[in-house]
Amino acid sequence: MNNIICRAEDIHKSYYEGSNKNILHVLKGVDLIIKKAEIVSITGISGSGKSTLLHILGTLDKQDKGEIYYQGKNIKDFSEIGLAKLRNKKIGFVFQFHYLLPEFTALENVALPAIMGSKNYRESIEKAMELLINVGLKDRVSHYPEQLSGGEQQRVAVARALINNPDIVYADEPTGNLDKQNSEKLLELIWNLNQKYEQAFLYVTHSEKVAARANKSYHLIDGKLYED
Amino acid sequence: MHYLVFIISKYLSLRGKKELFSLDSIISITGIIIGVIALTISLSLFSGYQKIIKDIILGVNSHIYIFKFSNLQITQQEYQKLEKYLYSQQEIEAVSPFIYTEAMISHSDKIAGIILRGVYPELEKNTTSFAKFISQGKINIEDNQAIIGEKLAQRIQSNVGDTIKLIIPISAKLSPVGMIPKTKKVLVSGIYSSGMYEYDNSYVYLNMHTSQDFIGVDNTYTGIAVKLRTEHLDDTIIISERIKKYLPFEFRLTNWIELNGNLFALLTLEKWVLYIILSFIILVAAFGMVSSLIMHIVEKRKEIGILKSFGVANHKIKSIFIVKSYILGLIGIILGLLLGYIGSQILGNSRIISLDSDVYFIDHLVVENNPYNYMLIFATAVIIIVIASLIPLRKISKLNPVDIITNR
Ligand SMILES: Nc1ncnc2c1ncn2[C@@H]1O[C@H](COP(=O)(O)OP(=O)(O)OP(=O)(O)O)[C@@H](O)[C@H]1O
Ligand SMILES: [Mg+2]
Numbered sequence: 001m002n003n004i005i006c007r008a009e010d011i012h013k014s015y016y017e018g019s020n021k022n023i024l025h026v027l028k029g030v031d032l033i034i035k036k037a038e039i040v041s042i043t044g045i046s047g048s049g050k051s052t053l054l055h056i057l058g059t060l061d062k063q064d065k066g067e068i069y070y071q072g073k074n075i076k077d078f079s080e081i082g083l084a085k086l087r088n089k090k091i092g093f094v095f096q097f098h099y100l101l102p103e104f105t106a107l108e109n110v111a112l113p114a115i116m117g118s119k120n121y122r123e124s125i126e127k128a129m130e131l132l133i134n135v136g137l138k139d140r141v142s143h144y145p146e147q148l149s150g151g152e153q154q155r156v157a158v159a160r161a162l163i164n165n166p167d168i169v170y171a172d173e174p175t176g177n178l179d180k181q182n183s184e185k186l187l188e189l190i191w192n193l194n195q196k197y198e199q200a201f202l203y204v205t206h207s208e209k210v211a212a213r214a215n216k217s218y219h220l221i222d223g224k225l226y227e228d
Numbered sequence: 229m230h231y232l233v234f235i236i237s238k239y240l241s242l243r244g245k246k247e248l249f250s251l252d253s254i255i256s257i258t259g260i261i262i263g264v265i266a267l268t269i270s271l272s273l274f275s276g277y278q279k280i281i282k283d284i285i286l287g288v289n290s291h292i293y294i295f296k297f298s299n300l301q302i303t304q305q306e307y308q309k310l311e312k313y314l315y316s317q318q319e320i321e322a323v324s325p326f327i328y329t330e331a332m333i334s335h336s337d338k339i340a341g342i343i344l345r346g347v348y349p350e351l352e353k354n355t356t357s358f359a360k361f362i363s364q365g366k367i368n369i370e371d372n373q374a375i376i377g378e379k380l381a382q383r384i385q386s387n388v389g390d391t392i393k394l395i396i397p398i399s400a401k402l403s404p405v406g407m408i409p410k411t412k413k414v415l416v417s418g419i420y421s422s423g424m425y426e427y428d429n430s431y432v433y434l435n436m437h438t439s440q441d442f443i444g445v446d447n448t449y450t451g452i453a454v455k456l457r458t459e460h461l462d463d464t465i466i467i468s469e470r471i472k473k474y475l476p477f478e479f480r481l482t483n484w485i486e487l488n489g490n491l492f493a494l495l496t497l498e499k500w501v502l503y504i505i506l507s508f509i510i511l512v513a514a515f516g517m518v519s520s521l522i523m524h525i526v527e528k529r530k531e532i533g534i535l536k537s538f539g540v541a542n543h544k545i546k547s548i549f550i551v552k553s554y555i556l557g558l559i560g561i562i563l564g565l566l567l568g569y570i571g572s573q574i575l576g577n578s579r580i581i582s583l584d585s586d587v588y589f590i591d592h593l594v595v596e597n598n599p600y601n602y603m604l605i606f607a608t609a610v611i612i613i614v615i616a617s618l619i620p621l622r623k624i625s626k627l628n629p630v631d632i633i634t635n636r
């Protein structure tokens with residue numbers, strides 16, 4: 001029980017198509033348990049609701065029905081600030097497109113969640129430095145995002161997701177727009193980091209091969225998760 | 229280090245400056261600067277005007293005047309008793325008796341109505357700024373000599389050394405041919421220049437003896453001027469009441485508040501009206517800032533979404549935008565105050581603008597750099613900017629990170 005980080009029960013989510021009042025029932029009762037240091041993959045056809053599920057699990061979006069617990073606490077009981085804190089301390093995100101802040105250097109981008117979480121500035125920068133070295137960007141720390149390649153930006157995003165030692169990192173097609181070599185490197189990196197920091201990873205992918213490498217892989221079909 | 233310090237230092241870095249001083253930021257700062265300049269210059273000039281008017285009016289006149297009803301003269305006996313009483317009041321600095329009457333003056337075919345003032349110059353200089361305002365000649369007035377107002381001298385084309393004729397139509401003797409005005413020739417020994425048109429255009433000072441002789445009274449006075457110690461100026465009404473109780477029934481009393489209080493109150497009111505109207509310029513400029521802040525927030529939606537996704541609470545994101553608009557606002561206010569100070573100095577010292585002294589009492593602008601005005605303007609501008617910035621910030625809470633991240 002203690003090593004369950006996140007538990008989702010019977011998650012439903014529908015979208016209302018603006019004009020013609022059609023209800024699009026995307027998630028139809030998803031159950032999921034993520035344990036400490038576990039690597040989980042989710043596959044599914046485009047439009048099946050993978051990103052939607054990730055956003056709901058990551059508290060960025062709200063489910064219509066169902067409960068989500070982080071370390072046994074229902075997130076419905078959290079205030080807005082409480083949720084922000086949960087996202088800051090316990091959850092890391094890597095988006096399909098590497099959303100870095102253009103005004104900040106790679107190092108600052110990585111350190112930002114720590115600094116904004118009111119951690120000590122120097123410690124934050126040091127930790128960011130360590131992470132950037134780990135993701136192989138030692139020489140790129142003071143570059144701005146526009147000066148980095150896609151793969152490099154994605155690695156910065158991974159480093160940023162890890163800065164606050166989250167319990168879990170949600171990655172939405174982290175290798176989606178990387179070439180084969182860079183994808184391979186990034187996955188390698190995730191496994192290395194998982195070994196080193198014992199963070200759980202949940203990643204969405206289109207590649208069966210990549211999915212199969214996880215400790216547990218799920219398929220999202222018709223709004224429900226099926227374990228492989 | 230606090231996250232805001234980090235963000236501020238980021239804005240002040242080379243790359244951040246470009247962002248901070250984008251074109252629309254500069255335009256919105258300019259509005260603030262102009263508003264603050266307008267407010268600073270106007271208030272400095274208006275305060276200067278107010279101060280100089282007050283200085284002159286309270287310099288030419290004393291604070292409390294004692295007369296007798298129906299324009300009866302005050303006798304020596306009465307005066308001596310009153311003088312003794314007045315000097316026993318600790319708030320009173322000086323007392324001086326005077327002759328005051330309307331008369332006419334003529335010189336080189338010119339004739340003008342005047343106010344004739346008979347004084348003991350030695351006493352008068354203690355109750356008014358008489359001595360300070362003598363621009364030519366000595367303070368002391370010999371018998372059959374006169375000190376006349378500067379504008380009056382110009383009007384009748386006379387100068388120090390000229391002989392002029394004084395005429396009193398009212399105290400004329402009755403004769404078979406009707407009223408014969410009484411006249412007297414006196415030598416102009418000095419020029420009086422207070423800076424206030426009304427006085428400089430009408431005052432003629434004689435010494436006490438000459439004036440008493442001229443109007444035909446026997447060592448009596450028209451009134452008594454009383455000067456209060458400066459620190460008791462605000463107690464004028466209380467002191468007046470106390471003196472009034474002491475005065476015998478045939479005496480009456482007036483003071484500077486009764487004589488000019490309305491003018492001072494009006495000037496103060498005008499200053500506040502000016503302040504309120506000009507504050508609207510800042511308000512309008514602040515709305516310019518608001519719209520550029522809204523644009524900025526819309527532009528940064530993506531960044532806001534990212535910050536939210538890694539758990540930066542709304543209030544922290546807001547504070548980043550607040551910091552930006554405060555830095556800009558503060559720069560605008562400080563530059564505005566500085567330029568306003570310089571501008572008012574230039575206007576006040578160079579006499580670029582001259583006033584019609586018939587209308588404005590004085591003929592040039594004077595600047596009063598009252599720190600209180602500067603603080604008032606600073607506070608006003610800060611409050612307006614703070615309140616105006618709050619409006620667009622509400623937008624930030626409403627931005628949904630998922631919408632932004634998924635680009636919907
Ligand atoms: N805010 C929204 N409003 C309306 N419909 C939405 C919204 N968000 C998602 N959808 C719809 O819900 C479905 C699931 O979207 P989602 O982005 O979760 O799919 P996905 O599995 O991540 O797809 P992809 O593999 O292409 O990223 C889609 O049909 C999408 O059009
Ligand atoms: Mg998706």
